[in-house]
Amino acid sequence: MNLIDRLREAVGGAAVLTDPDATEGYARDMMPLAPAGRPRAVVLPADTAQVQACVRACAEAGVPVVPRGAGSGLTGGANAVDDCVVLVTTRMDRILELDADNRLAVVQPGVINRTLRDAAAEHGLFYPPDPSSLDWCTLGGNLATDAGGLCCGKYGVTSDAVLGLEVVLADGSLLGTGRRTVKGVAGYDLTRLFVGSEGTLGIITRATLKLRPLPAAPGTIVAAFDSVARAGDAVNRVVRAGLVPSLMEIMDATSLRACEEYLRADLGAGDGSALLLCQSDAGGVSAAAELDAMDGLFREAGAEWTHATRDPTEGALLLRARRVSLPALEARGACMTEDVAVPRTRIADLMTGCEKIGSEAGLTVAVVGHAGDGNMHPTVLYDGSSAAEYARARGAFDAILALALSLGGTVTGEHGIGKLKTEWLERELGPVSMRVHRQLKDALDPAGLFNPGALFTRRPAGGRTA
Ligand SMILES: Cc1cc2nc3c(=O)[nH]c(=O)nc-3n(C[C@H](O)[C@H](O)[C@H](O)COP(=O)(O)OP(=O)(O)OC[C@H]3O[C@@H](n4cnc5c(N)ncnc54)[C@H](O)[C@@H]3O)c2cc1C
Numbered sequence: 001m002n003l004i005d006r007l008r009e010a011v012g013g014a015a016v017l018t019d020p021d022a023t024e025g026y027a028r029d030m031m032p033l034a035p036a037g038r039p040r041a042v043v044l045p046a047d048t049a050q051v052q053a054c055v056r057a058c059a060e061a062g063v064p065v066v067p068r069g070a071g072s073g074l075t076g077g078a079n080a081v082d083d084c085v086v087l088v089t090t091r092m093d094r095i096l097e098l099d100a101d102n103r104l105a106v107v108q109p110g111v112i113n114r115t116l117r118d119a120a121a122e123h124g125l126f127y128p129p130d131p132s133s134l135d136w137c138t139l140g141g142n143l144a145t146d147a148g149g150l151c152c153g154k155y156g157v158t159s160d161a162v163l164g165l166e167v168v169l170a171d172g173s174l175l176g177t178g179r180r181t182v183k184g185v186a187g188y189d190l191t192r193l194f195v196g197s198e199g200t201l202g203i204i205t206r207a208t209l210k211l212r213p214l215p216a217a218p219g220t221i222v223a224a225f226d227s228v229a230r231a232g233d234a235v236n237r238v239v240r241a242g243l244v245p246s247l248m249e250i251m252d253a254t255s256l257r258a259c260e261e262y263l264r265a266d267l268g269a270g271d272g273s274a275l276l277l278c279q280s281d282a283g284g285v286s287a288a289a290e291l292d293a294m295d296g297l298f299r300e301a302g303a304e305w306t307h308a309t310r311d312p313t314e315g316a317l318l319l320r321a322r323r324v325s326l327p328a329l330e331a332r333g334a335c336m337t338e339d340v341a342v343p344r345t346r347i348a349d350l351m352t353g354c355e356k357i358g359s360e361a362g363l364t365v366a367v368v369g370h371a372g373d374g375n376m377h378p379t380v381l382y383d384g385s386s387a388a389e390y391a392r393a394r395g396a397f398d399a400i401l402a403l404a405l406s407l408g409g410t411v412t413g414e415h416g417i418g419k420l421k422t423e424w425l426e427r428e429l430g431p432v433s434m435r436v437h438r439q440l441k442d443a444l445d446p447a448g449l450f451n452p453g454a455l456f457t458r459r460p461a462g463g464r465t466a
Contacts, residue, residue, distance in 0.1 A: 003061040007043050007085070010053035015091070017042040026068060026088060027080040033336060033394075034076020034420040035453075039066070042086045048166065048174065048205040051087065055203065055449075056172035058085050064452050067199035069109065069141030072133040074337065075418025077145065077198050077454055084452075087203065089140045095119055096206070103211045104163060104180060109140025109204050116209070125211040128155035131414070132323065140204050146196035148414035150322075153372025154246045154281075155212070157414065159195040166206035167194055170445040180208055193440070198416050199451040201444045216283030218246055219291050220315030221308040223276045223298040228252060231274035232348025234301035235371045238278075239344055243293055247279040248372035249322045252351055255329065255366040255379075259321045262328035267321055273304070274351070276371065277322055279315065325368045326379070334384030336397045340404035341375040341413030353403045354378045361396040363389070375413030376404075417455050425456055 001009070007016045017023050018041050026042045028034075040063065045051045058065045068078040068088045080086050092108035095116060099105070100123040105116060113127075113134040120127045130149035131137055137147070143165070148157040155161075164178025178184070178191040194201055225231040231250055238245065251259070253273045260267050267275065276298065280290035291308045298306050309315055329335050342350045351367050358365035358380070369376030378400050382393035401411045401424050411417075411424040426434055437456060441448075448458050 003057055003063055003085075004041055006057040006061075007041060007054055010057060011043055011045045011050045015044040015046070017044075023080075023086070026071065026086045029071045029073035029076060029078045029418075031074045031076050031418065031420055033397075034079055034418055036076065036079035037082035037084065039080040039086045040083045042088060044088045044091050046091045048168065051092075051168045051203055051205050052172045052174065054085070054087055055168050055170065059170060059172065059447065059449055062447065065203070065449055066451050067140075067144065067203045069138030069144070070112070070133075070136050072137040073141065073145065073418060074339065074415045075412075075420040077416055077418030077451070078141070079419055081452055089138060089203075089205075092140075092205065093138075098123060100125060102180065103213075105209050105211060107139050107207055107209060109138060109143070109207070111139045113137055113139060113142060120211050121214055123211075124214050126214045127161065127209060127211055129158045129161055139207060139209070143195050143204050143207055144197065144199050145416040146414070148370070148373070148375060150247050150249065150370060152370060152375070152414075153248055154244050159192055161210045162191055162195055162207060163210055164208040165191050165194055165204055167202035167204055169202050170447065170449045174205075175202065178208065196416070198418065198454050200441060200455050201450060203450070215246065215281035216287065217312040218279035218281040218315055219287045219308065219310040220318050221278050221280075221291050221294050221298075221306060222318050223278075223295075223303040223306040225274045225276070225302065226304055228274045228351040229348045230302045231276055231371075232345075232351070234276055234298050234303065235347055236345055237297040237301055238294060241293065241297060243290060243297075245278040245290065245294065245372060246281040247277070247319075248370070249277045249319075250347065250351075250367075250369050250371040250376075251275045251277070251322060251325065252355075252367045254364055255325050255368045256321070258328040258332055258366065259325055262324055262331055263321065265321075275321075277319060279319075322368065325366075329366055329379050329381060333381050334393075336380040336382070336393050338378045338380070338397060338400050339375070339412050339415040340378070340400060340409055341373065342404055342407045342409035344371070344374045346407040346409065347371055347374060347376065349407055350376055350378075350403065350409070353407075354400055357396050357399045357403065361392045361399075363393055363396055365396060365400070370413075373413070374409070419453050422453070422456050
């Protein structure tokens with residue numbers, strides 16, 4: 001029996017797509033810069049046993065498997081390679097258990113992030129990881145990329161919310177990792193090994209996730225500064241004071257002006273200015289005290305003005321400026337959006353460095369970011385119809401990665417490496433770490449079945465085998 005027939009037998013004929021018009025839609029994620037091939041087939045299994053059968057069939061045929069959730073990734077991580085099978089988890093979309101007493105949920109990988117958040121809220125509980133794509137990205141994709149979001153500074157990223165996983169390995173066997181208990185240290189931490197592995201080590205088919213009590217509706221404070229240096233100083237003061245806002249976002253003048261145009265609103269963006277948007281979900285008097293304390297620190301750092309509100313609707317409106325920043329920039333032209341992270345004390349250096357990189361390239365670089373954890377998203381704006389501008393933008397994109405590393409940062413804070421930044425992973429981690437990465441890959445996926453070309457190449461440049 002050939003591979004396609006075996007896949008049809010495993011998942012049913014309707015769940016195997018081979019028509020290029022249909023498979024094309026599963027060949028790419030949301031990052032246009034990353035390479036993508038043409039899949040030989042797309043399969044949409046409905047349960048773990050079907051995933052196992054597909055993996056076994058592909059392993060026997062020697063055909064690579066690219067796992068895929070919603071395809072909202074920004075690194076080409078879910079992009080097809082030529083002749084692969086793209087395995088899409090969106091039909092595995094059930095919350096299998098919500099145990100309110102033990103504050104945990106057991107989910108299939110295709111559950112949309114928002115669906116779990118809403119289900120948890122019905123029990124007075126909270127699933128914290130909140131990527132801006134939460135209305136459509138899957139928990140499987142969040143786990144595979146170790147996704148972050150706006151409230152990571154206080155609540156951590158996806159790996160901080162995982163207790164255990166079920167993973168289909170390259171030989172089709174089923175691995176269980178982790179636990180359901182609050183504590184537990186038995187064995188190597190295989191859960192964390194698979195979280196953030198970007199589909200290169202196995203296919204996550206089930207996850208046990210931690211829930212927290214639902215926090216109070218947040219109060220919001222906004223502060224404007226006449227320079228990113230002052231805004232950066234304000235962030236440092238908040239951290240040094242031991243305050244932990246549930247959200248702390250920063251926007252530069254270019255992003256602010258783009259949002260003003262997009263929303264047709266006046267956000268008070270002057271030349272060289274920067275805005276901090278912060279929230280406290282501590283509730284009651286604690287939230288009032290936290291907002292007051294931030295207000296004082298922002299004024300000490302030289303804020304031009306501050307505005308605080310306990311009204312959640314007004315808070316959401318103020319936050320809208322940050323949430324629309326990417327579409328607002330896209331309205332101005334083609335965009336390359338970065339995802340670097342730097343120590344919080346170096347945020348201002350990164351922002352001024354990006355401005356310099358932009359002016360040297362004759363392009364605009366706008367910066368927004370999660371100031372609470374130093375994860376910044378500089379966006380290079382360019383004319384998509386000009387090859388010369390594209391080349392300059394690509395150069396600026398790389399210069400920003402180099403800048404982040406020089407500031408003691410990392411080339412990815414939350415989006416991952418995917419098929420976009422593989423050579424940068426090598427530059428950041430160095431040869432010993434890359435050797436250990438390759439040994440782990442060889443141990444778990446000796447034939448290189450899962451997501452080839454993502455994260456790193458199997459052998460170092462000049463190595464013995466390709
Ligand atoms: C507008 C927008 C805003 C965004 N905001 C954020 C943000 O705030 N924070 C953030 O972290 N990201 C953000 N992202 C990026 C993206 O949404 C996240 O990376 C998300 O976690 C991807 O989920 P997905 O289901 O779309 O996965 P996909 O894009 O389909 O896949 C992502 C990676 O996970 C692997 N994978 C998927 N499912 C599995 C599985 N079951 N087992 C093994 N591997 C698997 C894929 O092979 C791929 O390597 C944003 C994207 C967009 C378009």
